[in-house]
């Protein structure tokens with residue numbers, strides 16, 4: 001479904017436009033992403049709180065704009081951002097998290113038209129739809145091993161808080177890799193300035209590409225160049241544990 005690895009695409013799967021709580025229109029976001037960040041694709045993960053069909057509206061607008069205005073094929077991914085309840089910790093506790101769902105447009109539309117967003121939506125309510133579930137912008141409590149059932153998600157969004165390795169306390173990016181989790185980088189951009197951040201799929205160097213293939217990770221995007229202090233630390237750990245020398249873009 002999400003074929004960033006196979007296609008070698010640079011995409012941002014989680015952005016917002018004025019169709020939900022973003023500051024800019026779909027067409028401006030697409031134009032900016034294409035020309036400034038050289039994105040190959042985009043996904044408008046609009047919230048469904050005001051208008052439950054907002055993600056479809058953005059998908060159509062982005063597809064139309066790309067077809068009419070962009071010279072090369074540009075991939076528009078059908079996505080939406082939902083608030084869902086998931087089991088948390090021991091017992092029957094639940095917590096609400098944001099999830100980006102991704103799939104074929106027909107399946108996304110079916111889900112958006114079927115689900116009652118006024119009820120408390122559970123992650124398991126989405127099981128009947130053929131949609132990938134990506135845990136959006138996880139904060140440290142949600143990355144604690146065992147506290148949230150991360151394997152209920154098909155993928156986890158990259159978050160800068162994964163960069164420090166506090167093994168045993170919370171998952172670092174390295175722990176997630178080691179446990180076979182797929183990590184997707186998305187910006188959750190609500191404005192032009194945030195678009196394309198952490199989305200360096202297209203320029204992942206060969207040795208990291210090898211690691212991604214070996215560990216079956218769909219995608220990883222590190223906006224390198226010393227952007228985060230944790231980068232070099234993680235680089236060292238990856239080298240020590242895998243013997244593979246990682247050079248970040």
Ligand SMILES: [Zn+2]
Nearest residue numbers: 081098136137
């Ligand atoms: Zn969110």
Ligand SMILES: [Zn+2]
Nearest residue numbers: 014016081188
């Ligand atoms: Zn968002």
